[in-house]
Amino acid sequence: xxxxxxxxxxxxxxxxxxxxxxxxxxxxxxxxxxxxxxxxxxxxxxxxxxxxxxxxxxxxxxxxxxxxxxxxxxxxxxxxxxxxxxxxxxxxxxxxxxxxxxxxxxxxxxxxxxxxxxxxxxxxxxxxxxxxxxxxxxxxxxxxxxxxxxxxxxxxxxxxxxxxxxxxxxxxxxxxxxxxxxxxxxxxxxxxxxxxxxxxxxxxxxxxxxxxxxxxxxxxxxxxxxxxxxxxxxxxxxxxxxxxxxxxxxxxxxxxxxxxxxxxxxxxxxxxxxxxxxx
Amino acid sequence: xxxxxxxxxxxxxxxxxxxxxxxxxxxxxxxxxxxxxxxxxxxxxxxxxxxxxxxxxxxxxxxxxxxxxxxxxxxxxxxxxxxxxxxxxxxxxxxxxxxxxxxxxxxxxxxxxxxxxxxxxxxxxxxxxxxxxxxxxxxxxxxxxxxxxxxxxxxxxxxxxxxxxxxxxxxxxxxxxxxxxxxxxxxxxxxxxxxxxxxxxxxxxxxxxxxxxxxxxxxxxxxxxxxxxxxxxxxxxxxxxxxxxxxxxxxxxxxxxxxxxxxxxxxxxxxxxxxxxxxxxxxxxxxxxxxxxxxxxxxxxxxxxxxxxxxxxxxxxxxxxxxxxxxxxxxxxxxxxxxxxxxxxxxxxxxxxxxxxxxxxxxxxxxxxxxx
Numbered sequence: 001x002x003x004x005x006x007x008x009x010x011x012x013x014x015x016x017x018x019x020x021x022x023x024x025x026x027x028x029x030x031x032x033x034x035x036x037x038x039x040x041x042x043x044x045x046x047x048x049x050x051x052x053x054x055x056x057x058x059x060x061x062x063x064x065x066x067x068x069x070x071x072x073x074x075x076x077x078x079x080x081x082x083x084x085x086x087x088x089x090x091x092x093x094x095x096x097x098x099x100x101x102x103x104x105x106x107x108x109x110x111x112x113x114x115x116x117x118x119x120x121x122x123x124x125x126x127x128x129x130x131x132x133x134x135x136x137x138x139x140x141x142x143x144x145x146x147x148x149x150x151x152x153x154x155x156x157x158x159x160x161x162x163x164x165x166x167x168x169x170x171x172x173x174x175x176x177x178x179x180x181x182x183x184x185x186x187x188x189x190x191x192x193x194x195x196x197x198x199x200x201x202x203x204x205x206x207x208x209x210x211x212x213x214x215x216x217x218x219x220x221x222x223x224x225x226x227x228x229x230x231x232x233x234x235x236x237x238x239x240x241x242x243x244x245x246x247x248x249x250x251x252x253x254x255x256x257x258x259x260x261x262x263x264x265x266x267x268x269x270x271x272x273x274x275x276x277x278x279x
Numbered sequence: 280x281x282x283x284x285x286x287x288x289x290x291x292x293x294x295x296x297x298x299x300x301x302x303x304x305x306x307x308x309x310x311x312x313x314x315x316x317x318x319x320x321x322x323x324x325x326x327x328x329x330x331x332x333x334x335x336x337x338x339x340x341x342x343x344x345x346x347x348x349x350x351x352x353x354x355x356x357x358x359x360x361x362x363x364x365x366x367x368x369x370x371x372x373x374x375x376x377x378x379x380x381x382x383x384x385x386x387x388x389x390x391x392x393x394x395x396x397x398x399x400x401x402x403x404x405x406x407x408x409x410x411x412x413x414x415x416x417x418x419x420x421x422x423x424x425x426x427x428x429x430x431x432x433x434x435x436x437x438x439x440x441x442x443x444x445x446x447x448x449x450x451x452x453x454x455x456x457x458x459x460x461x462x463x464x465x466x467x468x469x470x471x472x473x474x475x476x477x478x479x480x481x482x483x484x485x486x487x488x489x490x491x492x493x494x495x496x497x498x499x500x501x502x503x504x505x506x507x508x509x510x511x512x513x514x515x516x517x518x519x520x521x522x523x524x525x526x527x528x529x530x531x532x533x534x535x536x537x538x539x540x541x542x543x544x545x546x547x548x549x550x551x552x553x554x555x556x557x558x559x560x561x562x563x564x565x566x567x568x569x570x571x572x573x574x575x576x577x578x579x580x581x582x583x584x585x586x587x588x589x590x591x592x593x594x595x596x597x598x599x600x601x602x603x604x605x606x607x608x609x610x611x612x613x614x615x616x617x618x619x620x621x622x623x624x625x626x627x628x629x630x631x632x633x634x635x636x637x638x639x640x641x642x643x644x645x646x647x648x649x650x651x
Contacts, residue, residue: 098292172364175332178352179359179436180426181382190378194369 026255033248040244055249059232063246068232069253074143075218075228076211079150080204086151087158088200092188094159095166106163109156117153117216124149125220141223149217154207161206165199165272166192201265202272209258229254280343280433280466282306282329287338289324298324300490301338306483308343311460311467313481315474317513321490322470326436329468330359342433353382358427362439365419366411372398373407376425383430397425400462401455417448424459435460437469441476453480474514478502486510508562508639511632517596517607521564523636526553536563536633540602541581546628552642553633560636567596567607569630572616573623585620599624 003011032040034051059065094106128145131137139145169192177187193200215230222228229250236247262269282305289299299321306312314322327333329340331352339348347355358379366375376394385393398404401421406414414422420440427435437456441449457480460467471477477484478498486493486501486509494506505511511519524538526545534545534553543563545553553561573580583601595615597608599622606624616622633642 170361170364172361173367175330175352176359176361176364176423176426177367177378178332179330179355179357180379181353181430183351183353186382191367191369195367 029248030252032244033252035245037245055245056253059236059246059249059253063232063235065229065232065250065253068227068229071143071222071226072212072229072254073257075146075150075226076208078143078147079154079211080207082147083151083154083158083207084200084204087155088162088193089188090155091159091162092166092192095163096171106160109159112152112156113160117214120149120152121217121220124217128221140221141226143226145221146218146226146228149221150211150214153210153214157207157210158203161203162196162199165196169195198268198271200272201268205262205265205269208261212254212258281308281341282434282466282468283341284325284329285339285341287325287328287340288336289321289328289333290336297321297490299328299335302487302490302492304485304492304495306466306468309464309466310482311457311469311480312483312485313477314468314470314485314487315477315481315514316472316487316493318472319489320487322472322485322487323438325487326359326438326468326470329355329434330357330436331355332359356430356433357436358430358432358434359436359438360420360423360427360440362442365416365423366414368411371408371410372403372414372422375422376407376429379426379430393429394425397429400428400459401425416444417452420444420452421455424456428459428463432465435463435465435467437467439471440469442471442473449476456480475516478514484514486513488513504641504643505632506641508564508634511564511634511641515566517567517609519564519566519632520570520604520606521562522604523560523562525559526556526561526633527559536561538563539604543579543626543631544628545633546631549633549642552635556635556642558637561642562634562636562639564632564634565626565630567609569627570606570608571625571627572597572608572610572614573625576623577625579628580623580625582621582623585616585618585622588615588618597622 036052039046128139174187177191218228218231233250236243284304287302290297316322328335377390380390401424403421484501485495488509494510501514522538524536526534526536529535536543536545581601583599586600587598589596595612599606
């Protein structure tokens with residue numbers, strides 16, 4: 001289909017305007033991250049200055065930013081891996097088998113996505129406390145604790161997204177493999193998963209971003225040992241002032257891995273998010 | 280290999296009627312059997328039970344006297360070609376054909392040899408490096424055929440493999456499947472709702488409706504000697520002209536049929552069946568090919584008016600109105616009629632069909648030994 005030049009130009013104008021709306025604050029903040037402390041909040045803003053890495057040095061070394069980064073990486077990737085390991089087979093089952101209550105279960109899963117984190121945050125805290133005192137199972141301020149908690153939000157997303165991909169595929173695809181000498185699991189691994197791979201990548205990225213950005217549950221359930229990057233960002237907003245340069249440095253540290261990940265996997269991501277549309 | 284279905288039953292949770300209703304069937308070694316019927320008749324479910332993709336509620340399935348009812352699909356030594364799936368999209372043609380061989384851990388050299396041989400057999404040996412996007416629908420279905428044959432199955436199952444192809448390709452592949460059957464000598468079970476496809480392919484046609492087998496026979500048998508009104512109506516295009524009426528004994532000892540608007544003398548071969556029948560309600564039928572246009576009224580002719588003429592090539596299909604009833608008549612194009620013409624339709628007694636209106640069974644006598 002050919003789009004007339006005038007329409008194309010209009011589309012670009014609108015898209016650029018929207019992108020600017022989102023990106024200008026990001027750009028402004030990112031510039032501040034490289035400003036020396038003295039001009040963080042100068043008014044009017046200083047545009048010409050000698051960029052410095054002192055903010056990064058401060059948050060990384062003095063404020064142990066690398067620890068938060070490590071915690072965030074472990075918790076986010078751990079959450080995504082567990083969510084995929086549990087969610088992909090579940091999604092396949094929902095797509096292919098009808099069992100008692102399967103429809104209701106799917107609706108319940110989507111409803112989990114709708115509840116605000118605070119609704120589960122406090123009960124999780126109470127449960128963790130009970131497990132700790134009653135059964136001597138410590139989950140507060142541990143990686144498994146947060147990874148388990150995040151499944152509440154990640155699993156429904158994985159199951160809903162992946163079920164959509166599986167439903168698109170003809171059942172005859174794995175049935176064919178089953179007649180040709182494979183078990184259902186073998187057919188799933190060798191035939192179905194390679195086809196839905198872009199979908200898995202897209203699902204993984206969206207889930208990773210959720211876990212990576214998550215603040216509230218981490219605030220309640222983590223502690224000194226497992227604090228994540230978004231929580232560390234909070235520490236730069238203190239009672240008397242906001243340490244803008246340091247805050248924006250942390251911001252950049254939070255943003256960059258997601259951007260890099262998305263760029264590396266962008267082909268799969270686009271394929272996954274447009275699955276079935278372009279065929 | 281010989282395939283035997285024994286009292287096979289399958290119900291689906293969301294349906295009150297059985298999908299497959301206690302069917303018995305024997306398909307002989309090397310036969311090309313076609314399961315024919317309208318959608319929802321149970322033909323695909325039957326095929327899927329043979330493949331192991333559906334588990335029967337009761338009954339047994341044997342292949343070459345080996346009971347396979349409880350085996351996983353992969354252990355049944357069958358192969359299957361599907362209607363809406365032909366190629367694994369992440370593999371090229373070569374890897375598609377090799378895929379079943381990896382399951383039995385065949386060595387690389389043997390795989391290569393077998394793949395190339397099978398590809399040659401279905402004329403796709405020049406496409407081996409192509410991906411799923413670089414082959415046509417017909418070529419993709421050939422890949423499915425090659426992949427199905429590659430493990431030399433004992434039974435070859437096909438679930439409407441040609442339905443998604445265009446008409447010309449369908450006819451072409453139909454011929455190739457027939458040739459493949461002759462070359463391999465394997466038992467084929469082919470499912471279709473297309474009666475023309477069934478007639479051209481099958482050694483044996485199994486007509487199904489509503490989960491029951493209606494008739495098992497050669498293409499000629501199901502066409503010329505349908506056992507009931509369903510088979511008579513379903514097999515043959517254009518379909519048989521059928522009328523409900525009453526049969527009564529005539530003055531000359533023979534039977535006559537009182538049909539809406541006219542009366543006919545029935546041939547004697549129905550006499551025994553009519554005498555044994557309870558009640559007198561019948562369905563009378565005659566195929567469009569069995570009606571002739573004659574110049575003047577005589578016995579077993581009716582007079583009507585031509586309402587519509589469809590050209591079929593060398594022949595025309597005429598629709599003639601006789602009272603309330605429209606008759607389809609096939610005539611030679613050169614002897615065709617014009618819309619509005621008055622015509623005399625002659626019904627050949629030897630080609631008439633008669634069914635009990637209540638049971639819809641044929642009133643011809645079939646020997647009891649033959650399975651229904």
